[in-house]
Amino acid sequence: MASIVGGFCVPHDPAITAFPEVANKRQAANIMAGFARVARRVAELQADTAIVVGDDHFALFGPHCLPSFLIGIGDVEGPEENWMHIDRYPVPNNVPLAEHIMNYGFDHGFDWSVAKSLVLDHGTMIPVHLALTPNPGVRTIPIYTAAAVTPLLRMKRAVALGRMIGEAVAAFPGNDRVVVMGCGGISHRVGTSDMGRVNQAFDQMILDMVVRGDVEAMAELDDAYVLREGGNGAFEIRNWIVAMAAMPRFRGEVICYEPVPEWITGLGLAELKPAA
DSSP: OOEEEEEEEEOOOTHHHHSGGGSOHHHHHHHHHHHHHHHHHHHHTTOOEEEEEEEOOSSSOBTTBOOSEEEEEEEEEEOSOSSSSOOOEEOOOOHHHHHHHHHHHHHTTOOOEEEEEEEOOHHHHHHIIIIITTSTTOEEEEEEESOSSSSOOOHHHHHHHHHHHHHHHHTOOSOOEEEEEEEOOSSBOSSSTTTTOOOHHHHHHHHHHHHHTOHHHHHTOOHHHHHHHHOGGGGGHHHHHHHHHTSSSEEEEEEEEEEEGGGTEEEEEEEEEEOO
16 A cells, blocks of 8 residues: 655745855755755655645736645646746656545545646745655655635645545555655745745744644644734645645654745745654
């Protein structure tokens, strides 16, 4: 049977590749080293598939179409943005497992939006490029949630979505070794007068929840509180919640954290290690 062998919570800040020179060199190097460590851990776990949970930023969708949660089951490439200093390239998809997760969701009360062809924006492409592409045998199943623009996916629904994904993987008859990756955050403010302000106390609170494996506490956070303390970009903790909920028993380990106002974000990387 397929199994989830590990997980990660990571940022997807496009400035990491688009504007590396504007950040403090030590901080930028620490973030890149953090992604390199994730790539090594993916290899050490002998993972062959990564379920990568991110969100759109009006690059793929828009007022005409705002899916609550979407799964890519076919051809994938990225990035959509042409300013990230990443040439567009194909991203291999695990189509049989993706279709299985889609159908399992349909059968268990989750009406997926589905993309048979998808170009990834930075919400998933930054982690794919920095942590998965170094492992050429790893296939990606992209999942997008409504975590950046309203109407937002409800926090409790993010928990349920993650748990369903975990159940779906366990029900797949293959021998796939899967890692789940929640992408985004932590504190940042986009398009506001205080853009660039990072709340380290908020970020540490979120990372502490990851270390404790306390997905329920994270899901209890009120959106008004998250907006006030973490900014509109912190709504992306929904993607972390999905990844955490897909692994009901785990302990978290912080890989690194850097508050980088030049990249407008508090960037945290953590590993989710399965617990016995």
